[in-house]
Amino acid sequence: xxxxxxxxxxxxxxxxxxxxxxxxxxxxxxxxxxxxxxxxxxxxxxxxxxxxxxxxxxxxxxxxxxxxxxxxxxxxxxxxxxxxxxxxxxxxxxxxxxxxxxxxxxxxxxxxxxxxxxxxxxxxxxxxxxxxxxxxxxxxxxxxxxxxxxxxxxxxxxxxxxxxxxxxxxxxxxxxxxxxxxxxxxxxxxxxxxxxxxxxxxxxxxxxxxxxxxxxxxxxxxxxxxxxxxxxxxxxxxxxxxxxxxxxxxxxxxxxxxxxxxxxxxxxxxxxxxxxxxxxxxxxxxxxxxxxxxxxxxxxxxxxxxxxxxxxxxxxxxxxxxxxxxxxxxxxxxxxxxxxxxxxxxxxxxxxxxxxxxxxxxxxxxxxxxxxxxxxxxxxxxxxxxxxxxxxxxxx
Amino acid sequence: xxxxxxxxxxxxxxxxxxxxxxxxxxxxxxxxxxxxxxxxxxxxxxxxxxxxxxxxxxxxxxxxxxxxxxxxxxxxxxxxxxxxxxxxxxxxxxxxxxxxxxxxxxxxxxxxxxxxxxxxxxxxxxxxxxxxxxxxxxxxxxxxxxxxxxxxxxxxxxxxxxxxxxxxxxxxxxxxxxxxxxxxxxxxxxxxxxxxxxxxxxxxxxxxxxxxxxxxxxxxxxxxxxxxxxxxxxxxxxxxxxxxxxxxxxxxxxxxxxxxxxxxxxxxxxxxxxxxxxxxxxxxxxxxxxxxxxxxxxxxxxxxxxxxxxxxxxxxxxxxxxxxxxxxxxxxxxxxxxxxxxxxxxxxxxxxxxxxxxxxxxxxxxxxxxxxxxxxxxxxxxxxxxxxxx
Numbered sequence: 081x082x083x084x085x086x087x088x089x090x091x092x093x094x095x096x097x098x099x100x101x102x103x104x105x106x107x108x109x110x111x112x113x114x115x116x117x118x119x120x121x122x123x124x125x126x127x128x129x130x131x132x133x134x135x136x137x138x139x140x141x142x143x144x145x146x147x148x149x150x151x152x153x154x155x156x157x158x159x160x161x162x163x164x165x166x167x168x169x170x171x172x173x174x175x176x177x178x179x180x181x182x183x184x185x186x187x188x189x190x191x192x193x194x195x196x197x198x199x200x201x202x203x204x205x206x207x208x209x210x211x212x213x214x215x216x217x218x219x220x221x222x223x224x225x226x227x228x229x230x231x232x233x234x235x236x237x238x239x240x241x242x243x244x245x246x247x248x249x250x251x252x253x254x255x256x257x258x259x260x261x262x263x264x265x266x267x268x269x270x271x272x273x274x275x276x277x278x279x280x281x282x283x284x285x286x287x288x289x290x291x292x293x294x295x296x297x298x299x300x301x302x303x304x305x306x307x308x309x310x311x312x313x314x315x316x317x318x319x320x321x322x323x324x325x326x327x328x329x330x331x332x333x334x335x336x337x338x339x340x341x342x343x344x345x346x347x348x349x350x351x352x353x354x355x356x357x358x359x360x361x362x363x364x365x366x367x368x369x370x371x372x373x374x375x376x377x378x379x380x381x382x383x384x385x386x387x388x389x390x391x392x393x394x395x396x397x398x399x400x401x402x403x404x405x406x407x408x409x410x411x412x413x414x415x416x417x418x419x420x421x422x423x424x425x426x427x428x429x430x431x432x433x434x435x436x437x438x439x440x441x442x443x444x445x446x447x448x449x450x451x452x453x454x455x456x457x458x459x460x461x462x463x464x465x466x467x468x469x470x471x472x473x474x475x476x
Numbered sequence: 477x478x479x480x481x482x483x484x485x486x487x488x489x490x491x492x493x494x495x496x497x498x499x500x501x502x503x504x505x506x507x508x509x510x511x512x513x514x515x516x517x518x519x520x521x522x523x524x525x526x527x528x529x530x531x532x533x534x535x536x537x538x539x540x541x542x543x544x545x546x547x548x549x550x551x552x553x554x555x556x557x558x559x560x561x562x563x564x565x566x567x568x569x570x571x572x573x574x575x576x577x578x579x580x581x582x583x584x585x586x587x588x589x590x591x592x593x594x595x596x597x598x599x600x601x602x603x604x605x606x607x608x609x610x611x612x613x614x615x616x617x618x619x620x621x622x623x624x625x626x627x628x629x630x631x632x633x634x635x636x637x638x639x640x641x642x643x644x645x646x647x648x649x650x651x652x653x654x655x656x657x658x659x660x661x662x663x664x665x666x667x668x669x670x671x672x673x674x675x676x677x678x679x680x681x682x683x684x685x686x687x688x689x690x691x692x693x694x695x696x697x698x699x700x701x702x703x704x705x706x707x708x709x710x711x712x713x714x715x716x717x718x719x720x721x722x723x724x725x726x727x728x729x730x731x732x733x734x735x736x737x738x739x740x741x742x743x744x745x746x747x748x749x750x751x752x753x754x755x756x757x758x759x760x761x762x763x764x765x766x767x768x769x770x771x772x773x774x775x776x777x778x779x780x781x782x783x784x785x786x787x788x789x790x791x792x793x794x795x796x797x798x799x800x801x802x803x804x805x806x807x808x809x810x811x812x813x814x815x816x817x818x819x820x821x822x823x824x825x826x827x828x829x830x831x832x833x834x835x836x837x838x839x840x841x842x843x844x845x846x847x848x849x850x851x852x853x854x855x856x857x858x859x860x861x862x863x864x865x866x
Contacts, residue, residue, distance in 0.1 A: 207820070212749065212819050212820065213749050213750075213754075213819070214749035214750045217749070217750075236820070237820050280824055280825075281825035281826065282823050282824060282825060282830075283824065283825055283830035283834060285825065289820075346612070347612065348612050348613075348848075349612075350658070353612075356847070356851075358847040358850060358851055359847060362847070410808075413841075414840075414847070417612045417613065417841065418607055418612065418613070418636060418841055418842070419636070419637065420838070420841045421637050421682045421684070421838060421841050421842070422637060422680045422681075422682065422688060423681050423682060423683035425681075435678075437678070437680055437690055438609065438637075446837075446838065447683065449837070450683075450823075450833070450834065453812065453815050453816070453822075454820075454823060457815075457816065457819050457823070458820075461816075461819060462816075463816075
C-alpha cells in the first residue's frame with residue numbers, strides 16, 4: 081500500500097509542477113496542434129531541466145530523475161493531459177543510456193551534461209535508403225585513417241535533423257564479416273565539413289524528417305562509442321530504451337479525451353455527435369481496448385520493477401499502442417466531419433489570429449491523422465515487431 | 477437481388493472508347509508534375525488541362541443529349557470518374573458537371589440551359605453551395621434564407637466547405653423559402669454571380685487537392701429569374717444529384733485505389749530487404765491479396781449504384797448509402813495498407829501515393845461518411861420493409 085500512496089503523491093507533485101511551470105503559450109500550441117519550433121522545445125526542456133526532471137530515464141548520478149517505470153508513466157500521463165510538448169527522445173531516451181552503459185568516461189563527462197543543458201541537439205542516423213526494416217544491411221562507410229574515421233554515405237528519415245548539431249550514426253567499419261558484425265556506433269558533429277542535411281516533405285506537407293549526407297566527413301576516433309564493430313549490440317540496447325513507454329498510453333488517453341470533447345460539440349442529426357450510437361460505438365471500442373492496454377502496460381512495468389528486462393513485451397506494446405493511437409486519430413478525423421477538408425497551413429503557426437475555418441479544433445486533425453501513419457512504420461515497423469514476437473516468443 | 481439485368485455492367489462500345497481515350501490522354505498529360513502544378517496553382521484553374529478535358533468531350537459525356545451533352549447516365553459518370561481518379565486529377569469536374577451543371581440541366585429553363593454549353597466548352601465555372609456549418613452531412617439542414625421582395629429574392633446565410641467556389645463564375649446556392657430547417661419542403665435553388673454584392677468568400681486549399689471556401693451571404697439581392705426550378709421544390713433534384721455525385725466520387729476513389737494498388741505492387745516487386753524483394757514475404761502477399769479483393773468489391777459497389785441512378789428514390793438512395801459506406805471503409809483500408817507496405821517512402825509528399833492516399837481518406841468527408849451512410853442504409857432498409865408489410 082505504501083507504494084500506491086507515494087505514487088499518488090508523486091502524481092500530485094507532477095500536476096502542481098505542470099500547473100505552475102508549463103507556459104500557457106506552449107500548452108495552447110500543443111492543444112491546437114500547432115507546429116512546435118526549435119525554441120519551443122528548448123524552452124520546455126530548460127524548464128524541465130531546472131526542476132531536474134528532463135532525463136526521466138537516467139539514473140541520478142548522471143543528472144537524471146532515477147524514477148521507476150511507474151513514475152515515468154505517471155509523468156507521461158500528466159504531461160500529455162496538460163498538453164505539454166513531448167520530451168525529444170534522441171539525446172535523452174536514446175543516446176544517453178547508450179553512453180552511460182558503453183561510453184568512455186570522457187564521453188560521458190562531455191556529452192551527458194550537454195544533452196541536459198540543450199547545447200547539443202541530437203538526431204538519429206540509423207535508416208538508410210536501402211536499409212529500413214533490414215537495418216543491418218546499412219552501407220554508410222567509416223574508414224579509419226590515423227586518428228580519424230572518414231565517413232561516406234547517406235542516412236534518411238532523420239527526425240528533426242534540421243535542428244540538430246550532433247548525430248549518432250551506425251556506420252560500416254568492416255565489410256568482410258556478416259553484416260551485424262561490421263557495424264560501429266559513431267558520434268558525429270554535424271558542423272563538420274561534408275555533412276549536408278536536406279528536408280523530406282511528408283504527406284501532411286511538413287518537413288519533419290530529413291536526409292543526411294556524408295561526404296568524406298572526418299570524425300575523431302574519440303567519438304567511437306565502445307569498441308569498433310560492436311555497434312549492433314549498442315544499437316539493440318538503444319532500441320530497448322527507445323521502447324520505454326512505447327505503449328504511449330499517456331498520448332492515447334489525452335487523445336481520447338480530446339475526441340470526446342470534440343464529439344460533444346459537433347452536432348449530428350440535431351444531437352451532439354457523442355450521442356450518435358454509431359460514433360459512440362467506435363469511441364467505446366477504442367476506450368475498451370485502451371483500458372486493457374493500460375493494464376498490459378502496468379503488468380510489463382511490474383515485471384521491470386521486479387528486475388526483469390523488458391524484452392519482447394515492448395514489441396507487443398509498440399504494436400498495440402501505435403495502432404490504438406492511429407485509431408484515435410481516425411476517430412478525431414471522423415468527428416470533425418466536412419471541416420476535416422480545409423487545410424489552412426498558417427493556422428498551424430503560433431500567432432495565427434485570423435478567424436479559424438470551421439471550429440478551431442478542426443484545423444490540424446486531418447494532417448495529424450496522415451502524419452501519424454508513421455507510428456506503425458518507425459522504430460522498427462509493426463511487421464518487424466510481429467516477426468520478433470513470432471521468433472522469440474512463439475519459437476516459430 | 478442484383479441491380480444488373482444484363483451482364484454487360486453498363487459497358488458499351490462508346491463507353492469503352494471514352495475510357496480508353498481518357499486513360500491514354502491522362503497518362504500522357506496528367507503526370508505527377510502536372511498534378512503538382514495544379515495543386516500549387518492557387519485558385520486559378522490550370523487552364524491548359526481544363527480546356528483539353530473539354531476538347532476531349534469529357535465534360536460533355538457527363539450531360540444528357542437533351543441539353544447538348546453526349547451521355548450523362550450513371551455508367552457514363554462512373555466511367556469518366558474512375559479514370560480521373562486513377563490519374564489523380566484535382567480539377568473540379570464534379571462540381572461543374574454532375575452537381576451544379578446537373579442541377580441546371582434538371583431544373584433550368586431554356587435560357588439557363590444555355591449556360592451549360594459554356595460549361596461543356598470549359599469557359600464557365602460553377603460551384604454548388606449547399607452544406608452549412610453544423611449541418612454535417614444532412615442534406616436537408618438548410619438555414620440560409622431567401623425572402624421574396626417584390627423584384628426578386630434576398631439571400632442570407634453561411635455555406636461551408638464549398639468546393640471550387642473561389643474559381644466559380646456562378647454559384648448555385650440552396651436556400652430556404654419556407655418550412656423549418658431540416659424539412660425537405662421549402663428548399664429553393666438560386667444562381668448567384670460570384671461578384672454579387674453582399675456575397676463574401678474565404679478561400680483555402682483542401683488537404684487532398686483543389687480549393688474550397690466559406691461563403692457568407694449578407695442580404696444578397698437577386699432578380700426573380702435567378703431562381704432555378706420551382707420555388708420550394710428543389711430538394712428531390714438535390715437528392716438525386718447528390719446520389720450521382722456519390723457515384724462519381726466513389727468511382728473516382730475506385731480509380732485512386734487502382735493507382736495506389738499498382739504503385740504498391742511495383743514497390744513490393746522491386747524493394748529488396750533481407751535479400752529478397754519484400755513481395756516475397758507471405759505476410760505482405762496476403763495483405764496485398766486482401767487489398768485486391770476489397771478493390772474488386774468496391775468496383776462492384778460502384779456498378780451497383782451506377783445501375784440505379786435513374787431508378788426510384790428509395791432504390792437509388794439505399795444503393796448510394798450502401799456504396800458510399802463500402803467505399804469509405806475500403807478507401808481507408810487501401811490508403812493505410814498501401815502506405816504501410818511502402819514504409820517511410822509511402823509518406824513522402826513527392827511520391828504519387830501520398831496524393832492517392834489523401835484523396836482516398838478524404839472522400840469519406842464528402843457527401844456523408846461511412847457511419848452516416850450506415851445509419852442511412854439501416855433507416856432506408858427498415859422503411860422499405862415496413863412499406864412491403866403494408
